[in-house]
Amino acid sequence: MNKNIKVKMSAKLAVMLLVVALSTSCVSNKKIAYFQDIQSVNQAKLENAAKFTEPTIQSDDILGINVFTLNPQSGAIVNQAAANTLLGGNASTSVASQQVSGFLVDRNGEVELSLIGKVKVAGLTTYQARELIREKASSVYKEPNVQLRFINFKVSVLGEVNSPSAYTLPNEKVSILDALSLAGDLTIYGRRDNVLIVRDNNGKKEFARLDLNSSEIFNSPFYYLKQNDVIYVEPNKRKVSASNSAQIQTIGVLASVISVIVLAITSFK
Missing domain, CATH: 3.10.560.10 (Outer membrane lipoprotein wza domain like)
Structure with a gap:
């Protein structure tokens, strides 16, 4: 096999490899x-x-509960009792431990509120739990208003x-x-x-x-x-087969090889 034939075969192989690399780097x-x-x-x-459909409260959930009354100081007794609980992450950052204030739903599905006592909230939506706590708080406070939401x-x-x-x-x-x-x-x-x-x-x-x-x-x-x-x-399959950086490097190497081959072919003519 003479040199011209070898060069032509090498050039064809390089072109084929380049086409394959380009095809795998493109996503339809x-x-x-x-x-x-x-x-x-x-x-x-x-x-x-x-x-x-509204989610229901489960054990180990952390709830933010605030009771507002005609006398702000009396409602503060409940609000200040919220335990500091370790929680990770928020809607705009990656997970990072932080302290948040909330009431932990225990394994019995209950939260314990100062003066109001234990309230079973597991299986309820936040709206249902809010109404239940408001009803129980009415026996202690006059015209209470309750806010409740998930913290976790x-x-x-x-x-x-x-x-x-x-x-x-x-x-x-x-x-x-x-x-x-x-x-x-x-x-x-x-x-x-x-x-x-x-x-x-x-x-x-x-x-x-x-x-x-x-x-x-x-x-x-x-x-x-x-x-x-x-x-x-x-x-997808492209990610499994090779990373994007590896593909770019391969394309660059193949392009250099093709350039060298083209120069070699030109010199033989």
């Missing part, structure tokens, strides 16, 4: 665009969109997102899109057609896989998240 728009089946704004109407409403976002972390959220009505937005959205290597949600339902694990490419996600009972839900975005 069909795999990264959300809600592709919605073709225009005129079609953006869903008949059976998922309905939000947390979801975890893992895998191929830009900021994986556990996030403590300020409100109860949170969708999977809200959680992914907090995590900085999916990376280019995240599988948008197979996002896993793990949910703890009374001690039993429930699993669901959602396709962000389809508007059917809005119909899923997992569209709205529950306390302690875990979202996992698995990597």
